[in-house]
Amino acid sequence: MHSLKLVAVLSAAVVGLISVPAHAAGESALGYGVWRNPKDNVRVEIKSCGATTCGVVVYASPKAQADARKSGYDTLIGQQLLREFEPVGNRMMRGKVFVPTLRVTLVGTAEFLDARTMHAKGCVLGKLICKSQIWTRVETVTASTGRAPS
Structure with missing residues (x-):
């Protein structure tokens, strides 16, 4: 049972923290932007961290925040969950x-299905137990128009 919980947590982190290739997203940098998990209780901003890509939590639901506090963190917001991510092939990062x-x-x-959709997979025990999820890019609202960019 503990292994299944580990896989679920790992998958949630993996899926939420990986980006879409720049050519698919139409952006100058590899997958930069905000991504949400399937339940939209965690959102992560993907950005440059020097020579690699990282992901930092920018939103967490009250339940996700409570889970982080139980683990000894004051807040989940600001935690760098994605570290040293780099491309490893066409539409893949590790x-x-x-x-x-x-x-x-x-x-x-993660495998990037298109500019707005990412399939992430996390495994434990030598790929014996795996979990995957589909995460979605979040449209950002511009300050000048109050709408998501087209």
């Missing part, structure tokens, strides 16, 4: 995923 609720750093991968 890097380190920090899982605050378990206080571990694991390897994660």
